[in-house]
Amino acid sequence: MAAKPPTTIQRRIVVAAGICVLAFTVIGLRLVDLGLLKAREHDHGHVADEGDVVRADIVDRNGRLLARDLPVFDLYVRPHVFWDKAEAARDLAAATHVSARRLLRAFNGKHNYVLVARQITPRTRDKVMSIGLPGMEFEPSAKRFYPEGDASQVIGMTQAVSDGRGISGIEKGLNAELAAGQKVQLSLDMRIQYALLHSLDATRAKYDAKAAGGIVMNVNTGEILAMASLQDPKSPNYNPARNIMAANDYELGSVFKIFAFALALQDHTITFDTTFPVGAGFKIGRYTIHDAEHMPAVMAAKDILAESSNAGTAQIALRSGPERQRQWLQSLGLLQAVRAEIPERARPLYPSNWGQVETATIGFGHGISVTPLAFVTAAATIVNGGRRIEPTFLKQSGDRRGAQVLSYETSVKMRELLRYVVTNGTGKNANIPGYDVGGKTGSAEKNQHGRYIAHKLLTSFCAVFPVDDPRYLVFVMLDEPHAKNAVEALAGWSAAPLAGDVIAHIAPMLEMPNAAAVPVPGKGNS
Numbered sequence: 001m002a003a004k005p006p007t008t009i010q011r012r013i014v015v016a017a018g019i020c021v022l023a024f025t026v027i028g029l030r031l032v033d034l035g036l037l038k039a040r041e042h043d044h045g046h047v048a049d050e051g052d053v054v055r056a057d058i059v060d061r062n063g064r065l066l067a068r069d070l071p072v073f074d075l076y077v078r079p080h081v082f083w084d085k086a087e088a089a090r091d092l093a094a095a096t097h098v099s100a101r102r103l104l105r106a107f108n109g110k111h112n113y114v115l116v117a118r119q120i121t122p123r124t125r126d127k128v129m130s131i132g133l134p135g136m137e138f139e140p141s142a143k144r145f146y147p148e149g150d151a152s153q154v155i156g157m158t159q160a161v162s163d164g165r166g167i168s169g170i171e172k173g174l175n176a177e178l179a180a181g182q183k184v185q186l187s188l189d190m191r192i193q194y195a196l197l198h199s200l201d202a203t204r205a206k207y208d209a210k211a212a213g214g215i216v217m218n219v220n221t222g223e224i225l226a227m228a229s230l231q232d233p234k235s236p237n238y239n240p241a242r243n244i245m246a247a248n249d250y251e252l253g254s255v256f257k258i259f260a261f262a263l264a265l266q267d268h269t270i271t272f273d274t275t276f277p278v279g280a281g282f283k284i285g286r287y288t289i290h291d292a293e294h295m296p297a298v299m300a301a302k303d304i305l306a307e308s309s310n311a312g313t314a315q316i317a318l319r320s321g322p323e324r325q326r327q328w329l330q331s332l333g334l335l336q337a338v339r340a341e342i343p344e345r346a347r348p349l350y351p352s353n354w355g356q357v358e359t360a361t362i363g364f365g366h367g368i369s370v371t372p373l374a375f376v377t378a379a380a381t382i383v384n385g386g387r388r389i390e391p392t393f394l395k396q397s398g399d400r401r402g403a404q405v406l407s408y409e410t411s412v413k414m415r416e417l418l419r420y421v422v423t424n425g426t427g428k429n430a431n432i433p434g435y436d437v438g439g440k441t442g443s444a445e446k447n448q449h450g451r452y453i454a455h456k457l458l459t460s461f462c463a464v465f466p467v468d469d470p471r472y473l474v475f476v477m478l479d480e481p482h483a484k485n486a487v488e489a490l491a492g493w494s495a496a497p498l499a500g501d502v503i504a505h506i507a508p509m510l511e512m513p514n515a516a517a518v519p520v521p522g523k524g525n526s
């Protein structure tokens with residue numbers, strides 16, 4: 001028996017059922033789109049859960065905030081629900097400080113969702129919400145804020161967008177710890193940092209130098225209390241984010257003589273009073289080493305350092321010889337890149353053929369390039385009792401001195417010599433009464449394309465205080481200082497007073513009493 005064809009009513013029921021299924025399917029997909037993919041929706045806009053800010057804070061040694069993640073939002077809109085796209089573009093532009101023209105062009109485009117602005121603050125979000133537009137969505141994010149800009153090269157930065165990964169400084173060097181929510185307390189003291197930066201800025205401007213930099217280190221813990229780099233904005237290679245104290249290497253010149261003298265005293269190849277012919281220069285092979293200023297015909301070793309004679313220091317270095325000199329500098333960590341919590345570093349440059357001439361020139365700081373951070377670390381070993389130290393940007397407790405590299409007795413002798421340089425030699429302008437400063441000047445001719453340029457100097461000063469029991473080392477540097485005459489551009493006139501100015505400002509902050517201001521019992525002080 002043949003089936004009866006469906007009636008008109010039955011056909012209408014099937015069509016209606018199909019339409020209902022299709023309608024419910026469309027509605028279901030739309031609910032998934034709005035509910036699962038775009039989070040909760042309200043009548044005039046919606047805010048997704050802010051979630052937890054994961055990246056941890058960075059603070060200085062005293063707890064001052066240096067870096068923190070703060071909640072921000074990426075604002076998206078659905079322009080097809082706006083009743084007046086032009087008005088919406090104007091209002092959103094005014095609240096978020098973006099281009100109204102760009103927004104209107106995007107609103108009239110084919111995209112269902114349009115990004116209005118990234119990383120808006122909660123305050124800006126409130127302004128946007130007050131507009132009362134439908135179809136607004138706020139995707140939670142975080143932005144790294146740096147309330148203290150004076151240590152930016154050390155602290156570094158993170159990716160502005162994307163995953164917020166550290167790309168320089170502490171942010172990169174300790175990225176794993178910070179991303180895991182581990183708060184980082186640095187060794188930096190922002191009071192010391194500001195004082196160093198202020199002195200560097202004033203002196204760089206005074207001498208119109210291409211760059212200036214400085215480091216303050218605790219010689220017993222290796223803690224970096226301050227590190228700053230300044231560059232002339234007019235320089236063609238100007239990069240304010242670059243940490244030249246850790247990422248650049250330099251021929252530092254006469255401050256390097258510290259190491260030649262320490263080795264000679266350690267190996268008993270000289271005493272303070274050993275004399276050397278100096279005045280006519282020192283001939284080695286086909287070269288003659290001269291001094292920048294006139295020197296006596298004969299000088300004692302202590303005066304060779306105090307007056308910074310290249311000719312005298314070359315002879316002292318040759319008493320140690322190439323092999324011993326190289327081994328000595330290796331033990332101080334000067335022949336490899338120094339490592340610390342920041343990623344910025346540079347490999348030292350030194351001759352592959354280390355012969356007599358190279359030994360003589362390296363003795364007075366030419367022919368070898370190191371970073372200022374590497375130099376400071378080695379110099380701290382010379383004065384802290386002769387024990388190896390590792391630099392650190394993290395707050396430490398207790399003495400962190402390591403293996404004995406130099407005998408304690410030789411370290412004490414070096415302190416005496418460095419004090420003599422300040423009281424009787426080229427470092428007189430660093431002498432701050434009451435703090436017993438010791439130190440060494442450095443005035444190095446810059447090497448360009450294999451030639452030393454007499455009028456282009458790198459001047460520096462390495463200071464330690466109090467010199468009889470050193471706690472702190474201050475290193476400062478000026479790149480191509482300019483003065484009205486050649487003498488006043490030398491380190492004794494440019495870098496030494498800069499170091500003294502830094503010490504005068506930071507010593508009270510470090511709770512170091514000024515001995516000159518302390519009354520002496522029994523001397524009639526009122």
